[in-house]
Amino acid sequence: MNLKGKNLISISDYNKQEYLEILRLAKEFEENPKQEILKNKVVASIFFEPSTRTRLSFESAASMLGAKVIGFSNPSATSQSKGESLHDTIKMLSAYVDIIVMRHSIEGAARYAAEVASVPLINAGDGANQHPTQCMLDLYSILKTQNTLENLNITLVGDLKYGRTVHSLVQAMCNFNATFHLVSPTELKLPSSVKMHIKEANLKYEQYTNLEDVIPFSDIIYMTRIQRERFSDPLEYEKVKDSYILDAAMLKGCKETMRILHPLPRVNEIATDVDKTPYAYYFQQARNGVYVRQALMTAILGVK
Amino acid sequence: MTNISKKELVVSAIENGTVIDHIPVDTVLMVLSILGLDKYEDEVLIGNNLDSKKYGKKGIIKARNKFFEQKDINKIALVAPKATLIVIKNYEVVEKKFVEIPEKIDTILKCINPNCITNKEIVDTKFKVVEKNPLKIQCRYCEKTMTNIRFAE
Numbered sequence: 001m002n003l004k005g006k007n008l009i010s011i012s013d014y015n016k017q018e019y020l021e022i023l024r025l026a027k028e029f030e031e032n033p034k035q036e037i038l039k040n041k042v043v044a045s046i047f048f049e050p051s052t053r054t055r056l057s058f059e060s061a062a063s064m065l066g067a068k069v070i071g072f073s074n075p076s077a078t079s080q081s082k083g084e085s086l087h088d089t090i091k092m093l094s095a096y097v098d099i100i101v102m103r104h105s106i107e108g109a110a111r112y113a114a115e116v117a118s119v120p121l122i123n124a125g126d127g128a129n130q131h132p133t134q135c136m137l138d139l140y141s142i143l144k145t146q147n148t149l150e151n152l153n154i155t156l157v158g159d160l161k162y163g164r165t166v167h168s169l170v171q172a173m174c175n176f177n178a179t180f181h182l183v184s185p186t187e188l189k190l191p192s193s194v195k196m197h198i199k200e201a202n203l204k205y206e207q208y209t210n211l212e213d214v215i216p217f218s219d220i221i222y223m224t225r226i227q228r229e230r231f232s233d234p235l236e237y238e239k240v241k242d243s244y245i246l247d248a249a250m251l252k253g254c255k256e257t258m259r260i261l262h263p264l265p266r267v268n269e270i271a272t273d274v275d276k277t278p279y280a281y282y283f284q285q286a287r288n289g290v291y292v293r294q295a296l297m298t299a300i301l302g303v304k
Numbered sequence: 305m306t307n308i309s310k311k312e313l314v315v316s317a318i319e320n321g322t323v324i325d326h327i328p329v330d331t332v333l334m335v336l337s338i339l340g341l342d343k344y345e346d347e348v349l350i351g352n353n354l355d356s357k358k359y360g361k362k363g364i365i366k367a368r369n370k371f372f373e374q375k376d377i378n379k380i381a382l383v384a385p386k387a388t389l390i391v392i393k394n395y396e397v398v399e400k401k402f403v404e405i406p407e408k409i410d411t412i413l414k415c416i417n418p419n420c421i422t423n424k425e426i427v428d429t430k431f432k433v434v435e436k437n438p439l440k441i442q443c444r445y446c447e448k449t450m451t452n453i454r455f456a457e
Contacts, residue, residue, distance in 0.1 A: 010447060085425055108421035108445025127419055129446050193449045
């Protein structure tokens, strides 16, 4: 399989075989994360919007492979603050680097930048639209904890309306015969455009408002934060913000192999007493991001 | 001379070219611009608010020596879905073409998402048609799907 030169903008840009190839490589990097195989490569890490986890994970992934990382994490220090267009910034940058990792607050900025760039581009998040490397690390975490991606009961909890990680994960898991259990307040149900993917794949989903109903048969519980910034009316946010709080007592009777994922940061939706249970996997999940990003960068650069 | 071409004489006949008939009265100028006829240098005749048995009132455009590919015709599907294109050669109707909603719609629409890159920088819009009836489109950039269509200004 050859992923050389292939952009990753949206999770749907890659097919099932390509996901599996990235996950296979990620496993290789997990076993041996420090290799000097990107020694002569320059990675641009350009973050037009603040991000700690994703940026540091990418930069750490690249550094462990010996790549030089250049870029910025604060757009006010760039020529964009002087009014330069994204088009011109990307055109200029393409001449300096081998690959671009970009986060931007504007939706569609990544697809557009990839059209302008003469080197491959990885989307590290474009506004509320896509965050495909998060999805890849979610897949890797599911594979690692369940030893398979096929035929699983995937429970998604919280903000299913605005949560981009949820949308991408549903899309990706549609390749693996998943059954989806959707737990959310009525106001934050999964949009019909995302449900359409489930229907097209001829898979099943159920919607619930009570989290405890689904815990016993879930293989994965994917918790999300209800994002204050998505609500124009603070009263609406207050109404739903504490809808789902998962605590250790609720996990009695769950499957032994069940694992809890969360894209982080969490607020209060997972009580800290869950952290000590064998079901908590969210911190390891974050660490998996490094290996998945190593896999992606090396595959796209044609080194692996 | 056929019945169709007699009626068209309201806006004088053409020897060779295309007649675009059954255009809604409020989108004639849009059709003109989508097909690039506003910049066409040969003769273009425009009639509007003409009586139509089928639609009450209609618009009509005749472009001398202009012939269209099906993919160009489909670009007007959103503004004139019932338009008929009549190809004229030597004053005779030689072919009738109908518009079909295309798989992709470029440049003529505006994305409804205010935070889409196409509304922030000078970027030509591109949409994929997800469903034709009722029309549902998806922005290539922000990936939002939408059912309410807005034309670019």
